[in-house]
Amino acid sequence: MHDMSHTVHHHAPPTSFIRKHIFSLDHKVIGKQYYGLALVAVLVGMVLSWIMRIHLGWTNYAIPGLHLLSSNGAPGNVMTPEYYLQLMTMHATIMVFFVLTTAPFAAFGNYFLPIQVGAEDMPFPHFNMMSFWVTFVAFLVLVASFFVGDGPTLGGWTQYAPLSAVGAVGGPGEGMGVVLWAASIAIFCVGQLLGSLNFITTTLDMRTRGMSLWRLPLSAWAWFITSCMGLTAFAVLMPACILLILDHVAGTSFFVPSNLVINDQLQPHSGGSTLLWQHLFWFFGHPEVYIAIVPGMGIVSHVLITNMRKPMLSHRVMVYSMGALAVLSYMVYGHHMFVSGMNPVSSLAFSFPTLIITIPSTIIVLIWLGSLYGAKLRINTASLFALGFVSMFISGGVSGFFLAQPSIDIMLHATYFVVGHFHMVMGVAAMFGIFAGTYFWFPKIFGRMMNETLGKVHFWLSFVGTYCIFMPFHYLGMAGNVRRYQAFVIEYMQPLIPVHRFITVAALVTGAAQFIFLYNLIHSRFWGKPATDNPWQATSLEWSTPTTPPPHNNFGDKLPVVYHDPYQYGVESSTGDYLMQASPEQVKTAYDEA
Amino acid sequence: MSQADLTMGGRPAGLTAGPAFSVPAKKMAMWLFIIADTATFAACLVAYGFIRNATPNWPRPFHSITNVAIMTFILVTSSLTMLIGVRAARAGDKAGALRWTFITAAAGILFALLHVREWLALIAEGMTLFKNPWGTGLFGSAFFSITGLHLTHVTGGVIALIVVGIRYKGSRYNADDLEILGLYWHFVDMVWMFVVPLVYLLNLAH
Ligand code: HEM
Ligand SMILES: [Cu+2]
Numbered sequence: 001m002h003d004m005s006h007t008v009h010h011h012a013p014p015t016s017f018i019r020k021h022i023f024s025l026d027h028k029v030i031g032k033q034y035y036g037l038a039l040v041a042v043l044v045g046m047v048l049s050w051i052m053r054i055h056l057g058w059t060n061y062a063i064p065g066l067h068l069l070s071s072n073g074a075p076g077n078v079m080t081p082e083y084y085l086q087l088m089t090m091h092a093t094i095m096v097f098f099v100l101t102t103a104p105f106a107a108f109g110n111y112f113l114p115i116q117v118g119a120e121d122m123p124f125p126h127f128n129m130m131s132f133w134v135t136f137v138a139f140l141v142l143v144a145s146f147f148v149g150d151g152p153t154l155g156g157w158t159q160y161a162p163l164s165a166v167g168a169v170g171g172p173g174e175g176m177g178v179v180l181w182a183a184s185i186a187i188f189c190v191g192q193l194l195g196s197l198n199f200i201t202t203t204l205d206m207r208t209r210g211m212s213l214w215r216l217p218l219s220a221w222a223w224f225i226t227s228c229m230g231l232t233a234f235a236v237l238m239p240a241c242i243l244l245i246l247d248h249v250a251g252t253s254f255f256v257p258s259n260l261v262i263n264d265q266l267q268p269h270s271g272g273s274t275l276l277w278q279h280l281f282w283f284f285g286h287p288e289v290y291i292a293i294v295p296g297m298g299i300v301s302h303v304l305i306t307n308m309r310k311p312m313l314s315h316r317v318m319v320y321s322m323g324a325l326a327v328l329s330y331m332v333y334g335h336h337m338f339v340s341g342m343n344p345v346s347s348l349a350f351s352f353p354t355l356i357i358t359i360p361s362t363i364i365v366l367i368w369l370g371s372l373y374g375a376k377l378r379i380n381t382a383s384l385f386a387l388g389f390v391s392m393f394i395s396g397g398v399s400g401f402f403l404a405q406p407s408i409d410i411m412l413h414a415t416y417f418v419v420g421h422f423h424m425v426m427g428v429a430a431m432f433g434i435f436a437g438t439y440f441w442f443p444k445i446f447g448r449m450m451n452e453t454l455g456k457v458h459f460w461l462s463f464v465g466t467y468c469i470f471m472p473f474h475y476l477g478m479a480g481n482v483r484r485y486q487a488f489v490i491e492y493m494q495p496l497i498p499v500h501r502f503i504t505v506a507a508l509v510t511g512a513a514q515f516i517f518l519y520n521l522i523h524s525r526f527w528g529k530p531a532t533d534n535p536w537q538a539t540s541l542e543w544s545t546p547t548t549p550p551p552h553n554n555f556g557d558k559l560p561v562v563y564h565d566p567y568q569y570g571v572e573s574s575t576g577d578y579l580m581q582a583s584p585e586q587v588k589t590a591y592d593e594a
Numbered sequence: 595m596s597q598a599d600l601t602m603g604g605r606p607a608g609l610t611a612g613p614a615f616s617v618p619a620k621k622m623a624m625w626l627f628i629i630a631d632t633a634t635f636a637a638c639l640v641a642y643g644f645i646r647n648a649t650p651n652w653p654r655p656f657h658s659i660t661n662v663a664i665m666t667f668i669l670v671t672s673s674l675t676m677l678i679g680v681r682a683a684r685a686g687d688k689a690g691a692l693r694w695t696f697i698t699a700a701a702g703i704l705f706a707l708l709h710v711r712e713w714l715a716l717i718a719e720g721m722t723l724f725k726n727p728w729g730t731g732l733f734g735s736a737f738f739s740i741t742g743l744h745l746t747h748v749t750g751g752v753i754a755l756i757v758v759g760i761r762y763k764g765s766r767y768n769a770d771d772l773e774i775l776g777l778y779w780h781f782v783d784m785v786w787m788f789v790v791p792l793v794y795l796l797n798l799a800h
Contacts, residue, residue, distance in 0.1 A: 123619035123620075123623070124619070124623065193630055196626075196630075197623055197626050197627065197630075200622070200626055201619045201622050201623055201626070204617070204622060205617070205618070205619045205622060206619070231626060231629060231630050231633075232629065232630060232633040234630075235630035235631065235633035235634045235637075236633050236634065236636075236637040238634065239634050239637050239638050239641075239743075240637065240641075243641065243739070246723070246735070246739065250723050250724065250735075251723065251724035251731075252723055252724050252731070252732070252735035252739075253724070253731065253732060253735070254641065254645065254732070254735060270730060270731060270732075271645065271649050271730040271731065271732040272645060272732060273644060273645050273648045275644075276641055276644050276645060279640075279644065280637060280641060283637070
């Protein structure tokens with residue numbers, strides 16, 4: 001056999017500041033960098049949502065200082081209708097790409113996937129470093145669009161053509177703003193492709209002795225499955241964005257049909273197809289929503305198992321279901337286009353797999369609930385957020401069943417019902433996954449515990465708050481409140497304004513509660529109670545590192561050898577009710593599945 | 595380190611050996627790149643098919659297949675020479691491997707030159723990225739972006755062949771690296787096999 005280049009992979013710990021903290025090749029540092037980026041992004045995204053919410057509740061209220069962001073967009077501190085859409089687009093783009101994709105997948109995955117498989121690092125550390133910095137540049141390019149010409153694009157995170165492809169005539173931000181948006185996303189795709197490449201090779205090639213695939217913890221499985229989706233989804237979005245840029249800068253008309261009149265001007269384009277953009281976008285877009293959520297599923301399962309002190313009802317069915325989600329996610333994307341003028345036969349063809357995809361989702365939920373049933377769950381902030389995730393995923397998923405029927409969706413499409421659906425099932429659920437992961441792994445990453453009391457306050461405010469914000473959205477949608485409107489002047493919508501005001505207040509309070517988290521994060525980082533190597537009595541390899549935080553090469557001189565399935569809880573061993581994967585001890589195991 | 599070293603020793607029963615599929619990381623990375631790149635090309639080709647279908651009177655300006663046939667022949671041959679090169683490298687015939695690698699690179703350059711010549715001829719006839727004398731401007735958009743993407747891949751491949759060839763000569767790279775590069779080269783060849791019928795043959799004048 002040829003040489004196993006992956007087993008000899010020693011790079012000495014870096015000494016210079018730049019190599020250590022900025023252009024680091026260490027997957028752990030890169031993971032933290034991703035987390036930091038997501039933290040900055042989520043703050044920007046949250047402030048944007050506050051501004052939008054205030055405007056939706058009290059349309060003429062002057063928000064102090066808003067004109068500083070854009071004097072044209074917010075004359076007298078009241079945003080114009082167009083500027084509302086511009087802020088909305090940036091909120092969504094930042095949240096979907098730079099928070100929900102980077103934090104659960106790139107941040108935690110980078111830090112813990114190599115450790116959980118028992119490796120010293122990823123096989124391609126340079127790619128890994130590039131992956132972060134490319135993503136960072138993508139973020140800068142996106143944010144830059146706030147400050148050029150007439151500001152960021154107003155087309156929504158889905159950037160539907162032809163509006164997105166006609167250029168400045170389409171409105172503020174539709175010229176340079178779209179170009180920067182598309183460039184940012186194309187660059188982002190490169191970063192995630194590099195990341196996915198590393199994740200897959202790490203999982204398949206870097207596992208330590210004894211770490212068979214079935215011995216991977218569920219979080220590692222989730223990152224692996226997500227990276228398989230990322231590999232093809234981002235590879236399709238990237239050319240789509242490049243074609244969009246060509247429509248702007250090279251005079252092509254891929255996405256603009258003939259004889260299009262915008263603002264009384266006949267457009268010089270001819271022959272393109274607006275539906276083409278939707279096909280390309282949603283071929284990426286639907287897998288993307290699972291890219292955002294599957295890592296959360298893995299993290300939450302990992303956290304729940306540790307705190308239930310027993311494995312899931314079925315480890316394998318869990319893995320198969322996440323895999324099924326990944327495969328099916330490519331076949332359902334047309335359910336976003338039921339109302340786009342697609343052939344009705346295609347609608348039916350997409351409705352069917354969409355209903356099928358609820359099966360693996362339901363199985364996953366049932367495994368969680370079934371495993372929790374009768375379990376003596378340890379209540380801590382991490383497990384609370386994990387429960388919150390399950391709750392949000394169920395509440396948001398149920399509305400998916402309705403939307404999956406083309407006949408019902410005709411009414412609900414483009415209303416607040418859809419906004420409620422995806423904020424709960426994707427936005428909040430994934431955020432709760434991030435929180436669960438943070439409270440759970442913080443001790444390992446920084447060697448200090450987070451404050452549990454503050455954590456629980458943070459949880460309850462977030463949990464109650466997000467339900468107050470997003471449940472009423474469903475009601476609004478059924479009442480006919482369309483989405484992406486900046487004010488509700490139409491008569492039948494006016495009675496809904498009090499609901500909007502309630503939501504705005506809930507959003508401000510819930511948002512403010514996140515500063516408790518931020519404080520906890522920063523305070524615990526420096527002054528938290530010192531953590532032991534394995535504060536949760538957990539079994540997977542990240543808890544067997546020789547020091548906490550782990551040394552540069554994760555395991556010191558000797559890679560661990562794995563002897564057991566990932567979740568040996570409820571056993572009687574010399575350490576207590578659990579048996580670590582790297583412990584050679586043999587005990588009678590109740591749950592040996594693999 | 596050999597496979598045997600990894601599996602020997604006091605390993606408790608029931609443990610799996612070595613890496614799962616015994617595919618070294620570099621080679622696996624190339625396969626993954628090829629999967630992603632396939633998605634990218636597929637997206638472009640599907641997009642092209644989509645707009646072609648949606649456009650009445652799609653132009654069919656090509657009159658002869660001589661040039662594209664020659665280009666195809668060259669590219670297929672270069673896949674063959676790559677194969678011979680890798681095989682020589684496997685057999686330890688360094689000089690032979692090097693020779694065939696550079697022949698492959700030369701074929702790639704020839705292909706690129708013929709392609710550029712064809713582009714220039716079309717441009718001289720008045721075709722650009724957004725207009726052409728025969729009908730919808732999308733024809734040029736699709737043609738130049740798809741063949742351009744492919745040409746970029748060929749150019750990158752040629753550069754890689756030369757760089758890897760030189761480093762192979764200096765023993766910094768070995769037969770495995772050559773083989774991995776070969777995977778890429780065959781992939782570029784395979785993509786061309788989709789481009790030819792879809793972009794050229796479908797657009798032949800009746
Ligand atoms: C139970 C399975 C699910 C079903 C049957 C389902 C179905 C649907 C349907 C039919 C739509 C289109 C509604 C419309 O625009 O009219 C939709 C929108 C959406 N779904 Fe789901 N969904 C499910 C789960 C999820 C999950 C798990 C996520 C994210 C993690 C998600 C994220 C989204 C997003 C982001 C949108 C809206 C995109 C937009 O228009 O901006 N869905 N869903
Ligand atoms: Cu979807």
